[in-house]
Amino acid sequence: MSGVSDAVERVSTNDVRERLRNASASMVPLVAIFVVALAVPVFSNDYWVLIASRTAIYWLLVGALNLVVGFAGQLAIGYVAILTLGAYVTTILSAGNVSPPVPPVIALAIAGVAGSVFGVIVGLPALRLRTFYFAISTFGFATIVTQIALAWQSVTGGGIGLPGPEFPAPFDTRSGFYFLCLGCAAVCTWMTANVAHSRFGRALVAIRDAEVAAEAAGISKAKLLVMVFVFTGAAAAMAGGLFASLQTYITPDAFTFDLSILFFISILIGGRGSILGPMLGTIILTLLPEFAAPLAAWSTFLYACLLLGVVLAVPGGIAALLDFRNRKPLDQHRAIVPRADVISEVLRPSQMKESLTLSDIVLSFGGVRAVDGVDLDIRPAQIHGLIGPNGSGKTTILNIISGYYRPQSGEVTVGGETLPAGRPATRAALGIARTFQTPRIIGEASVIENVMIGGTINGCGTFAEALLMLPRGRRDEAMLRQMGLLVLRSVGLDSLADVRADRLQHSELRFVEIARALMSQPAFILLDEPAAGLAPDEIRRLGELIREIVRRGVGVLLVEHHADLIFDICHQVTVLNLGRVLAAGTPAEIRVHKEVVSAYLGG
Amino acid sequence: MIGSILASGLAVGAVYALIGVTYNTMFSASRVISFTAGMLGMLGGVFGSLFILRLGLPVPVGFVLTMGCCALVGVITEFVAVRPVLKSLDQHLYVLSTLALSLMIQQLVATEWSTEPQRFPRLFDIGSGLLDEKFWLPIVACAVGMGALDLLYRHTLVGKAFLAIAEDNFAARALGLPERNLRIASYALAAIIGAFAGFAGGELLLAFVANGALLNFYGFVPVALGGLGSNRGAVVAGLALGIYQQAANFVVGGIFASVAVFAIFIILLLAAPQGLFGAPAVRRV
Numbered sequence: 084m085s086g087v088s089d090a091v092e093r094v095s096t097n098d099v100r101e102r103l104r105n106a107s108a109s110m111v112p113l114v115a116i117f118v119v120a121l122a123v124p125v126f127s128n129d130y131w132v133l134i135a136s137r138t139a140i141y142w143l144l145v146g147a148l149n150l151v152v153g154f155a156g157q158l159a160i161g162y163v164a165i166l167t168l169g170a171y172v173t174t175i176l177s178a179g180n181v182s183p184p185v186p187p188v189i190a191l192a193i194a195g196v197a198g199s200v201f202g203v204i205v206g207l208p209a210l211r212l213r214t215f216y217f218a219i220s221t222f223g224f225a226t227i228v229t230q231i232a233l234a235w236q237s238v239t240g241g242g243i244g245l246p247g248p249e250f251p252a253p254f255d256t257r258s259g260f261y262f263l264c265l266g267c268a269a270v271c272t273w274m275t276a277n278v279a280h281s282r283f284g285r286a287l288v289a290i291r292d293a294e295v296a297a298e299a300a301g302i303s304k305a306k307l308l309v310m311v312f313v314f315t316g317a318a319a320a321m322a323g324g325l326f327a328s329l330q331t332y333i334t335p336d337a338f339t340f341d342l343s344i345l346f347f348i349s350i351l352i353g354g355r356g357s358i359l360g361p362m363l364g365t366i367i368l369t370l371l372p373e374f375a376a377p378l379a380a381w382s383t384f385l386y387a388c389l390l391l392g393v394v395l396a397v398p399g400g401i402a403a404l405l406d407f408r409n410r411k412p413l414d415q416h417r418a419i420v421p422r423a424d425v426i427s428e429v430l431r432p433s434q435m436k437e438s439l440t441l442s443d444i445v446l447s448f449g450g451v452r453a454v455d456g457v458d459l460d461i462r463p464a465q466i467h468g469l470i471g472p473n474g475s476g477k478t479t480i481l482n483i484i485s486g487y488y489r490p491q492s493g494e495v496t497v498g499g500e501t502l503p504a505g506r507p508a509t510r511a512a513l514g515i516a517r518t519f520q521t522p523r524i525i526g527e528a529s530v531i532e533n534v535m536i537g538g539t540i541n542g543c544g545t546f547a548e549a550l551l552m553l554p555r556g557r558r559d560e561a562m563l564r565q566m567g568l569l570v571l572r573s574v575g576l577d578s579l580a581d582v583r584a585d586r587l588q589h590s591e592l593r594f595v596e597i598a599r600a601l602m603s604q605p606a607f608i609l610l611d612e613p614a615a616g617l618a619p620d621e622i623r624r625l626g627e628l629i630r631e632i633v634r635r636g637v638g639v640l641l642v643e644h645h646a647d648l649i650f651d652i653c654h655q656v657t658v659l660n661l662g663r664v665l666a667a668g669t670p671a672e673i674r675v676h677k678e679v680v681s682a683y684l685g686g
Numbered sequence: 687m688i689g690s691i692l693a694s695g696l697a698v699g700a701v702y703a704l705i706g707v708t709y710n711t712m713f714s715a716s717r718v719i720s721f722t723a724g725m726l727g728m729l730g731g732v733f734g735s736l737f738i739l740r741l742g743l744p745v746p747v748g749f750v751l752t753m754g755c756c757a758l759v760g761v762i763t764e765f766v767a768v769r770p771v772l773k774s775l776d777q778h779l780y781v782l783s784t785l786a787l788s789l790m791i792q793q794l795v796a797t798e799w800s801t802e803p804q805r806f807p808r809l810f811d812i813g814s815g816l817l818d819e820k821f822w823l824p825i826v827a828c829a830v831g832m833g834a835l836d837l838l839y840r841h842t843l844v845g846k847a848f849l850a851i852a853e854d855n856f857a858a859r860a861l862g863l864p865e866r867n868l869r870i871a872s873y874a875l876a877a878i879i880g881a882f883a884g885f886a887g888g889e890l891l892l893a894f895v896a897n898g899a900l901l902n903f904y905g906f907v908p909v910a911l912g913g914l915g916s917n918r919g920a921v922v923a924g925l926a927l928g929i930y931q932q933a934a935n936f937v938v939g940g941i942f943a944s945v946a947v948f949a950i951f952i953i954l955l956l957a958a959p960q961g962l963f964g965a966p967a968v969r970r971v
Contacts, residue, residue: 394779
């Protein structure tokens, strides 16, 4: 037994090391770009240093904004608002318009703090508003901030403007200032890369592409987004401070909405969920008007054309064009061979001794009583089958247990404690995991990343620790990856760990979902038609896998239409019809139950 | 003072309301909220000024040409920015594609027309002071527009087909309705409504490229507050918005008036994300 464990351990550690090497390999192009950037002042004139400084400042903002737009998928089109705020705060504080003059570097730091507060204010609507609504609200902020800058003449100088701050030596020369900008951009890139490769980065992508699954994994959208808005706001405002100094003189005209569009489009052209792509996007868009001087007046038109082209032709952006690894064809004749013996490595014996109990649950949609007074008792270490015709309320019950629906009466309890209704993100921490009837998978992420989503709540490092790659954040990462590989091995998908999830077959996605559910070491697993679309021998292996999971003390609720599987592995079966319990008992009792046979099984 | 707040408030409110209806018409046909709505309002003013003042055409000819050109823009929108992204509506690519198209329109107008506000012709030369046509024309236009839409939706087969598409796209297609053509027609219709708003409000807002972005925002506020897809909600909220904005204008001054509008927009929307007359959210699981 311990031999197997050691072997698994050894292999996993090697895998982890290899993957960490892959992760650092993905940093190589970023580092190369910065090395080239460092050499700019040596090989070129002041003008190009100026352009390079501007690019670095833009990237400082875009790099951080990438977490909001690229990773979390929030359409924040008005971030010029925070750039403007940062520029004015830095300028006004260092000029001493309203207070004794502050050294520019400290003013820049204060601007960062102000930016993070304002970033949360601008971002807050994202917690309630979707897509276009959020886009237009950030657009509104962008308009308002410029108008305030114009109107508040006593402080901002109105339309006449203010001289920008001058940074002290060694940043007072062209190249000195450039290195300051480049340094800030590099630090920002490092931080965003850390977040992107942590459980927080994966959770952001999960919110973007599979929000329902993210909630089931215990990811709180509100908390996560607020942390990201704080970081992005600070970076954007500091970019503003540097921008003000670069401009030497700032007026509200300098902060046109076109600038916001440049930031936003850089990310989309670069590709969502990548860091290199948006960086190249920023460089290209900033340099484009320099190389095509006659086009300068048309730059926004060009950006818009690029955006339309990217949206229509390459929705993945530059990053998708550079993703060579996922063009390799996959083995056509691959089989899913779960290794039930590895389950004992994956799951600790469950300590749960209490049942998950539903008592007298009622839920109607309009005039339809979808669930009408159902009682259910899911015991640890048992498989509870839930069957019934289509529309009998099976999935609705699953959604009530996992908190998506709020029942009109009745309650769900574990060991006498009532679970909060209507709050799906609380379930993972309560030891309840689930799969979905239609797999909810992040297509653009790799299989292992999808699985690691399930372990998000197991990490103990904070967002700040992930940002700075402190030991706890690093340990979380190694732990989740190792666990993820082990879980994938147990469901038989370890050979596909690094493949983009949208390249998998439907049956494989079902097992990915089970793997994701296992990641959180749940006490109860709710499986919603896990055998749908599986081949007969895959169903048999699935049955063995579920049995092995239950042997570790986990309670399983199995919603299924395959009667064979149900009668084969379940300890208890409940039959629903029209939202009511038609029959409940052991498989042997149900198989001969008259009404069940006539209503559902046929015979 | 109250008189001028009401006159100018109802006038701009009527323009906002019609732009809101433009948003709704496009949304009903395709479930797409398009950034081109405000641009169409701006184009209504710019084309009107171009045809009537710069080219010296008679007012009726200029009006018809303006509507025609804008309808064409609407159809182009459908082909370029809407149809290609309909397959993946859940990815919200339409936000980006319509944003791109609206930016193109804006930049084209800025370079080929002017970045400064240009005069819009006086159409009837009736009334002065608070009863000047620049105040009552948009209000009349809003009433006429809503009346015409009502007639269209209630009493014509095409109008009923529009409603069917809006209600249940799949069922409408199963019944054999030419969904694609109806969608193109809806986009042309939406464009005409937007252009009509811009044309009628031309004397008030002038032929100014910056109106595009402005109307995008102020036209969306009534949609968001009145509930997406509800024309009646858009008109009520649009007129209320106009009066509120003009009142704020008189009380706290131009720039802080827009801050006031924005603040109320965000607060109301956060309190009631579906709008005041909107339908409840769809099920996600």
